[in-house]
Amino acid sequence: MSAVSRFAPSPTGFLHIGGARTALFSYLVAKRLGGKFLLRIEDTDRERSTQEAVDAIFEGMAWLGLKSDFAPVYQTQRFDRYREVIAQMLAAGTAYHCYCTREELDAMRAEQQARKEKPRYDGRWRPEAGKTLPPIPDGVPPVVRFRNPVEGDVILDDLIKGPITFANHELDDLIIARADGVPTYNFCVVVDDWDMGITHVIRGDDHVNNTPRQINILKALGAALPQYAHVSMILGADGAKLSKRHGALGVMEYRTMGFMPEALLNYLVRLGWSHGDQELFTRDEMIALFDLSKVSSSAARFDMEKAYWVNHQYLKVTDPAVIEPEFDWHLRRLGVDPANGPALQDVILAQRERCRTLAEMAEKSLFLYADLQGYNEKDAAKHLTDEGQRLLAELRAELQLVADWSTPALHKAVNRFAEVRGLGLGKVAQPIRVAVVGMAVSPPIDQTLALLGRERTLARLDAAVAWARPRAQA
Structure with a gap:
């Protein structure tokens, strides 16, 4: 079975730098194994998902050159498939209807917190041998819950973090379809990964706690389990949570700042991964050398000055023909027609030793294409x-x-x-x-x-x- 990895963002905002690194790692794993890479838009949160965010994801991925080997998949176009699987699970007894009202769930949680217990669903609508279920209330649309195993453990052999054990009795019965019939995130992800033959799931470590639930659903469906790798978060250079002042920007903002896409990928691949002392990698070298087992389980630190350094090194050694389209884009942003001056590749060769970014290069090259606006x-x-x-x-x-x-x-x-x-x-x-x-x-x-x-x-x-x-x- 050939490898298939996926990048599955939720379209609730721009493609940020952490998401771009996850996408890159997923892409490199698939390509190194001679497999396929898939882009999936997880848009089941219809209130927060926007077309603008979808467009931003596509634009960022295209600029970075992280091309999906399949047509992009949208979860909202697969609701019939999710309902089909839920019906099968209900028939098999691996899922059940729960008629708890919001008030009952709030009261349940308050009582558990008063007893200093972990808030969780108490299974009152879970069918068991010899158990009498409450009478079905009138006018209460049910949710569908997954019947999670209560015995044994889920052992996640994470490709980055190593083995992690979760006791099944700590996992309550997850809602897989809301009362309005809309399937939930954790369920949709499982069906998608199953249907699409995903062999490697690389994602942020904020998903670690979702993984045992997803593994149990996959097992209940008789599906093969993918390999999981959870990438640690990115911190600022000062060790604080990454923010805009550290570089937590949308990917396309890095284009505006004058980064080459390959240079940005080069910097991102080194956030948590290394190959000896090598700093600069071509895309082919990344594919040949990248290994998830060499990715650190500790948080990476984003250093903007180092990112600028990488970009500058890339500008200095890359074939000007590769740089030319991006340089053209920057000049046009400044209102310049690149045809009204010297050949762009000649300008790149003349300017690249002293310019860290293409935005800087464009500003410093304006005199070649436009009339002077006075003297310093x-x-x-x-x-x-x-x-x-x-x-x-x-x-x-x-x-x-x-x-x-x-x-x-x-x-x-x-x-x-x-x-x-x-x-x-x-x-x-x-x-x-x-x-x-x-x-x-x-x-x-x-x-x-x-x-x-x-x-x-x-x-x-x-x-x-x-x-x-x-x-x-x-």
């Missing part, structure tokens, strides 16, 4: 002086004669200009930067001028001289 006040005061504007005017005349507008030719021209005047390159390059970029920071000046092009360079040198001359004379 401090940089202009320092470099667009009387001497600076004279140098720019002279350099402009020499650059106009450069026939081959390329990085090597411009490097030679600017260096020769500085040498002839006995100036260090910085004394020349900084006024040029302010003139053509608007500030004193850019890639190497020869690359900057080559990317900007002859026409824009000469026009901006003219504009800077015109701007600086009256100020120098004042």
